[in-house]
Amino acid sequence: MQYRHTQVGYVTGGVTIAALPLIYYAFMVEDGELGLFAYTMLSGFGVLAILFSSLTVQVTGRELMFYFGPGFWTRRFALDDIISVEVVRNSALHGWGIRYTPHGWLYNVSGLRAVEVTIRGEEQLRIGTDEPEALKQALEETTAR
Template identity: 75%
Template sequence: MRYEHTQVGYVTGGLTLAALPLVYYAFMVEAGHLGVLGYAVLGGFGGIAVLFSSLTVKVTEQELVFFFGPGFWTRRFALDDIIGAEVVRNSALYGWGIRYTHHGWLYNVSGLRAVELTIRGEGHIRIGTNEPEGLKHALEEAMGEPS
């Protein structure tokens, strides 16, 4: 393993968890009990909090791998397919999670900093990280490029 880093999404996880008591209260005030829909909504918010609690990025000898939380939405790219890597700053309007922007796909749990990759056959993707220079350096080193 050449590089591995996990960024915790304190804000995304915290906001999602903070919504749980609000959802509970809303259902209790409206219906006096949670019911099936209430439990489903609470479970959905809890699940989202776990799934998007962190973003782990790994660079091995052959590939770049990244995933959310406990392994949700894993993406893999061969290093041979990565044409370039650039440190970028995302707009605050892009938010967090998985979304498509005019720069390509964005995978992010916190902050505005990212590494934009140009990938053969995929175009551009951005991986949010709180240490973009370290990720870029690890990718360039693994691909045999000077830093």
């Protein structure tokens, strides 16, 4: 089974984009003009909005691959190395983006649902998705071969 799904990060993208006018306003009130630091901050938040705008997960006949936005932070794992797959719910305290949690690395752009994957030679990791059952099924079908 081939699987590919892109989840749009409405939360991460929305919060990051919402920060842009706030940063602009804060610098305009403080200094009356935008300096180099303000332009740097505005650009940085704009880049973050693009990089974390979505999370694409793909399962092919050989590997599990996922990446943020236009290909940022791509991770690849051979399907032969996958030991187990489980649908889980993340704590809201774990947030979004890339972070280390008590359950291993979390890659998430929106929501609390995820698939926890245990990989040989690695710790567990969680991949956030709005369709965890479909991802789990794709991984189980391809690893069962």
